[in-house]
Amino acid sequence: MTEPLKVYVPRDAGALALGADKVAAEIAREAEARGLDIRLIRNGSRGLFFLEPMVEVVTEDGRLAYGPVAPEDVASLFDAGFLTGGDHPLAQGETEKIPFLARQTRLTFARCGIIDPLDPADYEAHGGLKGLRHAVMMAPEEIVETMIASGLRGRGGAGFPTGIKWKTVAEAKGEQKYIVCNADEGDSGTYSDRMIMEGDPFMLIEGMVIAGLATGATRGYVYTRSEYPHAIATMRDAIAIARRHGFLGPDILGSGHAFDMEIRMGAGAYVCGEETSLLNSLEGKRGVVRAKPPLPAHEGFLGRPTVVNNVISLATVPAILDHGPEFFRDFGVGHSHGTIPIQIAGNVKNGGLFEIAFGLTLHELVDEIGGGTRSGRPVKAVQVGGPLGAYFPRALFDTIFDYEAYTAKSGLIGHAGIVVFDDTVDMLKQARFAMEFCAIESCGKCTPCRIGSVRGVEVADKIAAGEDPEAQIALMTDLCQTMRFGSLCALGGFTPFPVLSAIEHFPDDFHPARFAEAAE
């Protein structure tokens, strides 16, 4: 008896947003109507959103891709014999050889889009649990040293060395310690956390268990957003399955060590992505920022020692434990070690997730890999690092992707999202939006953020109205300095990045001449 032919249709929210469920239903219906025996697998996304919904089939030549597939294409795909690799206008050839994918170095996203996210056997067959199997044989100090040696820096945005954070918690005194995964991925232009939770959730669980072994924490929480219902559902299922398979619970892989975790849902507040307001929210309080010190590593969740790490940081842990710290460390440039999953988003032809060693220029990312704008118009600006990141003009496209290189250009890489804008964008409007967003999302604890952002919107409106723009721009710059240095957290402190970069690099959009012309 022959095995049923495998067909992969992603269940990633990005693919669903482009109709993947309808495509999957149509494939199932068509196969039945034709009496064909298929096995439909709902995988995560490979991250090639310009090809989603991307359907894959397994042939003797490997996995072949077809995309973007609409429900009405399905009948013609069957007519073309796509199940065995038949030619079709949507055929993309061997998936791994699609240039966007072939050029990547996938360490963290090695399995995402390949496996069935909720099949532990598939997970193990693709290298899953190897890192944890090493970790259970190691002393906690050894795991911490491995992480320090890897050079991994927090992928949430702050870039703090993950191993050092673990060491602090490991050395902190406390009966109960916690691993808190910050999955409150609110930055526009980012979705790598969501893709991992939906496409390879066991890897995040594995990373958290290893963090627990290293630090002596026995409980973990994943705090994510209510805007991510699909990720939440997948994570909940994955946690239950992991417990059943013994890599979560009272006796991890028979090692005698315990670790358990649960998923918690936020409630629409962006500021809860800041680690101290996240902890307050997790405790059931208003998501107001806490002053540091004390560090969460000493007094975190419920006042106890707590590791707070981003999804990608934790998801990268199993690969480091599996391949060794040097393997990871040797990728990258300067003090930015390893690979980084860059999310190429916004008005871009080939939008998607691109994992690669640090060091690529914006020109390579936007023009070569991204293929320029989706609208076909010239690129005017790229915002790197989410709503608190700077806007970069073409003149700075030689900037390489590296924590320090971006700091040197008054920007940040943040959670590694880049949003491309074409020449129709009005940078004064973008600067105003940055202030408006800060005003909406401010937790209200410090005045520069709470009040400064409201004043910032008013000043932007005055510039737009042509009221003494030169003086207003000076005022805006001064206000940004106050917010920059007077705010407790990155929300008030970094909102000046998009505002000041817009003023500095796109002066024409703020220049009085614009208003004089408009008035004539």
Add this chain to the structure above:
Amino acid sequence: MTAQSGAADVAVRATAIVDANAALEGPLLPILHDLQDEFGCVPEEAVPVIANRLNLSRAEVHGVVSFYPDFHHSPSGRHVLKVCRAEACQSMGGEKIADRVRSALGIDWHETTPDGAVTLEPVYCLGLCSCAPAAMLDGEVTGRLDETRLAPLLDEARR
């Protein structure tokens, strides 16, 4: 049903929800989410119940409810349409799409259509930034919104 027995009913159901979550570390957000699932909102009558069972002041509970955009004291429409207003969607004409939605439904942000069919909420990123502009209707996501994709979405929302 009289107003009083309605309030008593809310209190009974709210108590059950609070107690079901009481063993959690930091139970308040899970409780508020469960209350919203049960009642479509966090009823005012539930606030003293929560305060009492968790040994908090009513002001503290109110403070938490009012802090988070997801929680509200009166129910939303039958559908909730969340349209993304963040930068990646802006870069793909999201603002025009949002304007179209508001004029088609005849309501502004945070408002509900008079027939109670749909509440319109802004959202700042759905993580669909490479498929912008994006929206979510009751947990169902749609990307690359244009006139063609918007029409069936609005029909569904008005239902």
